[in-house]
Amino acid sequence: MAGTDGFTDFFYLSKDGLRLHARVYGDGDHARTPAVCLPGLTRNVRDFHELALFLSTHPETPRRVIAFDYRGRGASAYDPNWKNYNIVTEAEDILAGIDALGISEAAFIGTSRGGLIIHMLAAMRLSVLKASVFNDIGPVVEAVGLAHIRSYLENASPAATFAQAEQAQRAIHGADFPALSDQDWARMVKAIYRDENGRPxxxxxxxxxxxxxxxxxxxxxxxxxxxxxxxxxxPVMVIRGENTRLLSTGTVAEMEQRHSGMEVITIAGQGHPPMLETGDLPERIARFLAKLDKSPSL
Structure with a gap:
C-alpha cells in the first residue's frame, strides 16, 4: 500500500551490489499497464512526483507507477567508479529493478537521459516495452544542447538557501522557460536539491x-x-519543449517518418526538458497510457 505521501520506497540491489532506490505509487488495477518513470542525467524520482500521483490516482484509469533513482542520484548509492554512470549500466539497473518488482512489461516515460535508456532497453529486452514516452529526447542528441548542459554543470555554484538556488535556476533556464509560474520554479528546485538542515x-x-x-x-x-x-x-509519444536545444525539429520529423502513428506534443514556453506535471500534459499522458490497458475480465 502507498504511504501517506502517495508512494512507498523500494530498495533493491544492482548486479554489482549497489543499493538502488525507486518509488512505487499506488496499487492500481493489475489489468492496467504499469508506468515506469526514468529521469534525466542529474535528476531523481522527485521530478515525477506530481505526474505519478496523478496517474496512480486517476479516477478512470489508476495504475501503478514506479519512478527510479539511478545509481549516484537521489536515494540510490553512489558508485565508487564514476565510469559506471553510463546508460548501458543504468539500463541494466532498471531491468534489475523491474525484475525485483515482478514487472514483465510496462509503459516507460523517459526524460532526456531516461529516453536514451529506453533506447538501450529496446536492444536489451524489447519485450518489456509496452509503450514509450520520450520527454525531449530522441535518437539524435544535439551537441549544442549537450554543451549547454556541460556549461551549467561545470560552473554550478553552491547555494546557501533555497531562494538562492531558485534564483540560480532562473538565471540559467529562465529564457528557455518563460511559461513557468513561481510555483513551477519552486517545485523544480525542490526536485533538484535535497534539504540538508535548510541548505540546498x-x-x-x-x-x-x-x-x-x-x-x-x-x-x-x-x-x-x-x-x-x-x-x-x-506505441510512442514524443514531448518536445518549444525552446529545447537537445531535440531538433528535424529529428522529430525523422522519428515520425520511421514510426507510423507516433504522437507528438510541443510544449510552448518550455525548453529542455518540459515539466510533465504542467498544463494538460498529465491528462494527455493518461489518455495515451489508457490505450494500452487490457479489457477487464467478464
Whole structure:
C-alpha cells in the first residue's frame, strides 16, 4: 500500500551490489499497464512526483507507477567508479529493478537521459516495452544542447538557501522557460536539491559531472536510429519543449517518418526538458497510457 505521501520506497540491489532506490505509487488495477518513470542525467524520482500521483490516482484509469533513482542520484548509492554512470549500466539497473518488482512489461516515460535508456532497453529486452514516452529526447542528441548542459554543470555554484538556488535556476533556464509560474520554479528546485538542515544540496554524486566533461563535443554522439526502429510496433509519444536545444525539429520529423502513428506534443514556453506535471500534459499522458490497458475480465 502507498504511504501517506502517495508512494512507498523500494530498495533493491544492482548486479554489482549497489543499493538502488525507486518509488512505487499506488496499487492500481493489475489489468492496467504499469508506468515506469526514468529521469534525466542529474535528476531523481522527485521530478515525477506530481505526474505519478496523478496517474496512480486517476479516477478512470489508476495504475501503478514506479519512478527510479539511478545509481549516484537521489536515494540510490553512489558508485565508487564514476565510469559506471553510463546508460548501458543504468539500463541494466532498471531491468534489475523491474525484475525485483515482478514487472514483465510496462509503459516507460523517459526524460532526456531516461529516453536514451529506453533506447538501450529496446536492444536489451524489447519485450518489456509496452509503450514509450520520450520527454525531449530522441535518437539524435544535439551537441549544442549537450554543451549547454556541460556549461551549467561545470560552473554550478553552491547555494546557501533555497531562494538562492531558485534564483540560480532562473538565471540559467529562465529564457528557455518563460511559461513557468513561481510555483513551477519552486517545485523544480525542490526536485533538484535535497534539504540538508535548510541548505540546498544538488542531489547527485558530484563525480557524475565527469561523464559530461569527458564528452568530445566536436564529434556528434552516435545516433540511435537502429534502436529506435526496434520500437516500430510499440506505441510512442514524443514531448518536445518549444525552446529545447537537445531535440531538433528535424529529428522529430525523422522519428515520425520511421514510426507510423507516433504522437507528438510541443510544449510552448518550455525548453529542455518540459515539466510533465504542467498544463494538460498529465491528462494527455493518461489518455495515451489508457490505450494500452487490457479489457477487464467478464
Amino acid at each position: 544540496v544538488a542531489d547527485y554524486d558530484p563525480a557524475l559531472v565527469n561523464t559530461v566533461i569527458a564528452l568530445d563535443l566536436r564529434q556528434s554522439l552516435p545516433a540511435l536510429w537502429e534502436r529506435f526502429e526496434a520500437l516500430r510496433a510499440v
